[in-house]
Each structure stands twice: as structure tokens, then as C-alpha cells.
Amino acid sequence: MTTTSQTTTVSNGVNVEALLGAREAITAAPAAGQFTWRARCAWVDGVHSSSTCEGFYGLGDEQARSAPHTIDADHPEQFAAEDNGPTPVEIVLSGLASCLTAGVAAVAQNRGIQLKSVQATVEGDMDMAGILGIDSDVRIGFSAIRVRFEIDADASSEDIAGLVSQSQKRSAVFDIITNPTNVHVTVG
């Protein structure tokens, strides 16, 4: 009979120390925690548009990236468009999935759980009678959103459920979608 003992270092690629350090720093200097995120969107043609995310404000100053990111949005051919990118509502769903998935990875790292694979499938239901103005009683946005996670990790199913639960609590996009936000739109 052999007995093996080994110590494993969990690596999900999340720098938890840096995140915990940021929490301490922002607790000590709350003004540094005030962030403003931005996207700039330009109409291309038809319902095709292109958004650019570049600088943001935070840590008390303007922050820059080494290169901007662009996300194109369009409508599919079924809507007589050219399908140059996902629809804006799919970008919202993808934002939710990405936010929750990042949360799962960060929480797993913090709890010492090694992830092998994480898949999130998001669905949002929409009745087009709303957006097309056919029935004013129908909500224009999603009537329901479902997220299903499939996670392979060195952990019990209960611990995995705990990861998913905690990721919802700290997810900005989950909060943005589940709670109302005042939106101010201006021209000029």
C-alpha cells in the first residue's frame, strides 16, 4: 500500500491577491473606487454599428488601454440585415454570462477550487410584439433570462453551487439587469 500526499496550488489565472489588495486600497481611499466606464458607438450602415471601448476613469484619474476594443452589432438576415455582428440584446446576454463566469473564476481562485471547464448558456425570451409596437402590454425587453452553468472542477456539487451563488452576488451585470437604473439620454 502506498500513501501519497501532495500539495496542489490552485491556478485559475485570477490574481486574487491583486483584487483583495484593491479592496483594501479602495476601503482606505474611497474616491479611488469611483469609476466611469464608457463606450463610443458609431453608426456604420443600416442597423450595423460599431462600438469602441478605450479609456475609462478610475483610481482617481483617466486610464488608458494599450489598444481599443471594438464590438460590432447588427441584426441577422431574418430581419433583412447583414448580420455583421451579434444583436445588441445578445451582447447584453453575453455581458451577463461573461460577468458571471469571471465571478466564478475569481471566487473559485479565492476558495482554492481548481476549475477545469466552465460553460454558461444564456437564453433571453422576447416577444417581438413589444418591440414592433403591436401590443403595448408586451414588454419590449426580455420577459425572462435563464443562465445554465456547466462546471467541471475539483469540488463537490455543493461547493460548485456556492461558486455560482457567490458570483451572482458580486456581478455588476447581474445587478444592472435585475435592478432599475436611471438612464439619461441627451443630444448635442
Place this chain on the structure above:
Amino acid sequence: MKTVTTVVIGAGQAGLAMSRELSRRAIDHVVIDRGEVGEAWRRHRWDSLRLLTPNWANALPGAPYRGPDPHGYMRVSELIARFDDYAAAISAPVQGDTTVHRVHGSEGDYRIETSQGPFRCASLVLATGGCARPRVPGVAEVMPPGVFQSTSLHYKRPDDLPPGGVLVVGASASGAQLTREIQASGRPVTLAVGSHIRLPRSYRGRDIEWWLDMVGALDERFDAVENLERARRTPSPQLIGGPDPVDLNALQELGVEVVGKLAGIRDGQALFSGGLASAVASADLKMVRLLDAVDGWVKARFLNDILPPPHRPAPTRLPENPVLNRSLIDGGIRSVLWATGYRPDFSWLELPVFDPRGRLRHRGGVVDVPGVYALGLRFLRRRRSHQISGVGDDARDLADHLAQHLAGARAA
């Protein structure tokens, strides 16, 4: 001006426990209160309230419960009677009807201006507790004018509310209990549920408080807990002083409508978070985790065979699509009851002891200026700090510190 070594502000369980510790150390002191002993309990509790902890768990320092019903849950009137007896037994120097207007001064020389004249003291104990004010969210300010509003601190009985629907905001101990009796009074309740703690009243034949005690959860210390801020914000569990469940399943069986956390009020509509299922899943998960810990404790002590078998309360059931808004102007909801928590009130404390968010700066009750202490706050030094039985150990620790401070001040 009266001069005394130590002034204790507040004559509830915390102030009395501290008085006993000071007397044992021969530190001369006075306990002042705006009213009588246990004034907050007399003034700010609803009529039906029974303590959440069973009687055996409500020992005051040196005075365990010796009544006829150790497994019952006492009414507030019984608790107040116990306070009166206790104050007499320990000869607490209580001066009632003394409202504090302001506290000022510096290191070791404090002035307390009160409705009965000023006091001067070398040390000071803030024992007014963590539940002096309701914690009402800012959204209350935009409530449509026809809606009657109250808080769990002011509410006394269902008939104080107008007839008709009631929106109870908050589903912790206060909100869950009040929802139950308001629904039973014939006023249909919509209960807005944010993050909450679900616990069964009893488990494997024992009260849940007994298990929390046994597994050591209540003795967890402030300097050992991973995230003290979060621990201090942990809401009271959905429990009532009695055998009946007041969790969301039980409340829904009574006809209560469960909705998400109140997220805002817009155009006369209360808007509820779509995160209800998430809050509920989290509470169920944490409950199961605690019961797993209890089962582990039982198993490790080979007690499995002599205790009733483990069981798990049914997962919380929710409507498939919980409503996301309710009108506050169509007459359906006539009143809103804020059960959104409590906070201490140190508005009279004119000392540099507050953080940027206005919270008292202290380390385990040792306040940030010499000779000043706080007692009776949530998770002050231990998870049980805010309980009746939790204040004794804290009072002893802080009285030790206070006595050392006085000795040091004299030596200097």
C-alpha cells in the same frame, strides 16, 4: 456638575452588564438612561414580540434563567421584569429620565450634557445599542403621498396600519415576523425579499440556537472572522420566538406574495429586483451548509444513533415569474412597513470617532479615543455580541481594558 469616574449611557442589557463589571472592580460609575431600565425594549418593540432565543439562552451575567419554561421564548414584558430584578440584584446605580444632549471633551476628561445637568467623567461606555434608529433606504423619500409608512421600530400591532394591502420591505427576523401577523390580520402582504438568512427553528430535536452554540458559531471572535464588516451586516435569521416557521415557504402558504428586493420607486410603481431566485438560492445553500456542519459535529461525537436523523427543509419555492412591480397609487397597497434593519444613534457624540461613512470607529468595542467604549453592538467582539447572553463576555473584556486605562491614566 457631577463628577464620576465612568458614565455608562444606556440601561439595557449592555449597560447593566457593564455596571456589574465596574462594581466588581470598584469603579465608581452611574448608568444613565433617557427613560427606565430597558427603555428601548419598552418603547421600540411590537406587542407580540417574543425573543428569538429560547429562555435558557438568555442568561444575564451571573444570572442564568431559572424560570419554569427554559425552552420557551419570553415576551418583552418578561424580559423587562428580568432587567428590573437584575438591576436591583446588582445594585446598579441607574439614573433614569436623563436624556443625553451631547458628549464632548478630550482624552480622559469627558463632559456629558444631559436633561438633568452635566456630568464629568474619565471614561465613558456607549451602551445605547445597535437598534436605536431604523435603517430606512433613501427611496422612502419618493413614496407617493397617500401611502402610510411605518418602520419595524415604530410598529406596534397590525391595526395601526390602514386596511388594505401592505408592502413589507425586508425579510429578515423583523420583516418575516411582522409579515405573518399582518397577513393574518386580513391585510394582504407583498414581501420584498433581499439577501436573508434562513434557518429552521429546530433541528434533530434541538433548538437551532443550541446547535449554533454547540458548533461554536456564536463564539467566533471579531479578530478571527474573515470579513468583519460583512459579519456585522449579516441580518437576523427568519425566525420567530415560537415553534412555527416564518420562512418564505411558510409565509407563502399563508398567502403572502413574495417579490424581489425593493429596487426603486418610479412613476408611482414600486420596482422589485429580478434577483429574488438568486437571493433565495443563496439562503438555502447557506442553511444546508450550516446543517451539514451540525451533522458533522454529531457524527464526530458518535451521537448519530441517539439523535433524530438529519433532514433538510424543503427548498424555497418561488412563483415561476415573481412580479417586478406593484402600483403604489392604485389603492392596492395602502401602507409600507420598512423592516430594513436598524442602526445605532451616536448623533450626540461630539468626539472624533467616526469614519467617513459616519460609523463609530472602534476595535472590538474599544473606541478610537482613550477611555471610551462601546457595548451591545452587532458582532462587537463575538458573533453573539448582540444577544442578551452575548453581552456579558464583552462587558468583562472591556471592563478589563477600561480598568487598565484608568490605572495607566493615574500612573501618568
